[in-house]
Amino acid sequence: MILGIDTSNYTTSVSVAGGGRILMDKRRMLKVKENARGLRQSEAFFQHIKALPELLESLGELKDISGISVSVSPRRVEGSYMPCFVAGHMTARSLAACMGLPLYEFSHQEGHIRAALMGSKIEETEPFICVHLSGGTTEILVCEKDSLGYRTKIAGKTMDISAGQLIDRIGTLCSLPFPSGKAMDSLYDPGAEDIFKPSVKGAQVSFSGIETRAANLYKQGKIDKISLFSGIFNVISDSLSLAVKYTAQNEGIKRILFAGGVSSSANIAGRIKRKLSCKTPAENSGIYCEFSQAVYASDNAAGLALLGEERRVNG
Secondary structure (H helix, E strand, C coil): CCEEEECCEEEEEEEEEECCCCEEEEEECCCCCCCCCCCCCHHHHHHHHHHEEEEEEECCCCCCCEEEEEECCCCCCCCCCCCCHCCCCCCCCHHHHHHCCCEEEHHHHHHHHHHHHCCCCCCCCEEEHHHHHHHEEEEEEEEEHHHHEEEEEEEEEECCCCCCHHHHHHHCCCCCCCCCCCHHHCCCCCCCCCCCCCEECCECCHHHHHHHHHHHHHHHCCCCCCCCCCCCHHHHHEEEEEEEHHHHHHCCCCEEECCCCHHHHHHHHHHHHHCCCCECCCCCCCEEEECCCHHCCCCCCHHHHHHHHHHHCCC
8 A cells, every 4th residue: 555645735635545546535625814815835834744643643554555655846847846845745754764665756746647547538558638727737738657657748838827826816806715616616607608708829828817807897896706707717618628629739639638626617627528529538539538536636645645556566
C-alpha cells in the first residue's frame, strides 16, 4: 500500500492506495474567513501543519504501507514552487525517514491528472489532452505518461485570471461563501441568456474583462444573481470549448480529459460536451471527452497514492 499526501492552497489530503484502488481517502478544507477571497500562503501552511497529524491518525495503523507519495510543487517544471506544498513534503519526508520507506515525489498537477483518469476509458499509451481547471489554474495540457508520472506541455491557458478565480470573485462579490463554485452551480439556470462573449485567441483565453463587466452589472443593479451566475458558467464553458477545439485540431489529439474542481460542475461539463459534439469511444471521428469523477475532481491525494504505487511496481 502507498500513502499519498497533498497540501494544496485550500485542502489538506491524505489517501491510501493498494492493488490499483483507493482504500482510504481523507480531506480537510482549510478555513477561509467570511468575505475573504482566499488565504495567504503562511496561513495555509499553518493550517496544513495542524491538520496533517489528525488526518494521518484517522487512517489508523499503517503497518502495511510500503512507500509514501507527496506533491512537492504545482507543476513538474523547474522553478515551480508554492509554500503550501512544503508542509506536505516535510511531513512525507519525515515519515519516510522514520519508517525506512521510499519517498515518491510528484507535482500537484500530476495528482489531478491521475485522479481524473480513475474509471476513464482514455488510455495512457498515447498522448492525450488534459484540461486542468481548478481554483488557480486554467491550462490545456498535452500529456504523456512516463516513468516519473506525466510529462506535460502547456498548449493553451488563461492569459490572466483562471476560471476558478472568476467564479470565486463574482461569488464572493455576491456574498456567497469561498470557494463559491458549488453554490453558484446550484443556482444555475440552463435557460438563462448568454450575457458575456468569450475572449479567446487560439488556445489562449481571457477572463479578466468578463469579471470587470460582470462586477459592474451587479453593482449597478442591472442583473440578478441567477442570471449573472448562469452567464459566468456559460462563458467559461464556451471559452474552454473554443480553446480545446483549437488545441485538438492543432495537436492532432482527439481524446480530452477534464480535471480539477471546476470540472466537477455538471452544468459546465454538459455545455462543453454539447459545444464540442463529444463522441463515444467507439466512434472514430470527432472529439472524445471525459470529465473527472466529481469526488476526485477537487484537490485530493488519491491520484498521488496511485502514482506512487505505479512507480513502485514499475521501478
